[in-house]
Amino acid sequence: MLEALIFVVFPFCMVFAAVSDLLSMTIANRVAVILVVTFAVVAPLTGMDWATFGMHFAAGAAVLAVTFALFALGGMGGGDAKLLAATALYMGMDIQLVQYLVVSAFLGGLLTIAILVFRKSPLSVFVGHNLFLRNLTDAKAGIPYGIALGVGGLITYPQSPLMLWALGRLSGN
Template structure:
């Protein structure tokens, strides 16, 4: 049961955040709350020692501090900031956190270039009313960065401590 929660909750939240940001340009607070609460409950049950547990929360607060500064400066949305911090909790102060941040930044850059190119194309005129593409066509809206954060999180998650533990349990280690 514990392994199932580890395999399902984080990926579902990342996919939900990406789709939600694509459709509504918002990431609900409940996504970050579910991620933090799930980690807070599951991590001790995996045998994670308290020092490591504390370092994971230190990663959350460090990323939250930086992302909220970016939010205050207008460089990032509030939902993106909370999602980044909640995802950092799963990665901890490790190479997985660096991987997540670098991959998400790279994917976000590609996404931004693609959306800006799409907005300046003739195709955007015809797709402006499409439910899935309408936020990509509106030049007044920002970039739904939650798509990149969700994809980056899904790519980095297999190396996270909880996933490594769950895979080890299923492999019989």
């Protein structure tokens, strides 16, 4: 049961956040809340010691402080900031957090370039009313960075401490 939560909740939240940001340019607060509450309940049940548990929350707090500052300066959306912080909780104060941030930043850069090129293309005029693409064609809509954060989370999650614990349990280690 515990392994199922580890395998399902985080990936589902990442996919939900990415699709939600694509369709509505928002990431619901409930996504971050579900991630934080699930981690807070599941991590101790995996045998994670309290010092490590605290460092995971320190990672989330550090990322939240930086992303809140970026939000206050207008450089990042509030949903993106909360999603980044909640995801940092799963990665901990370790190399996995750095990997997540680098992968997400790289994907975010590619996404931004692709959307800007797409907005200048003649194709954007024809697909501007499509439910899935309308926000990508609107120059005033911004960039749905939750897509990059969600994909970055999915790419790096298999190396996170909870996932490694769950995989070890299933393999009998």
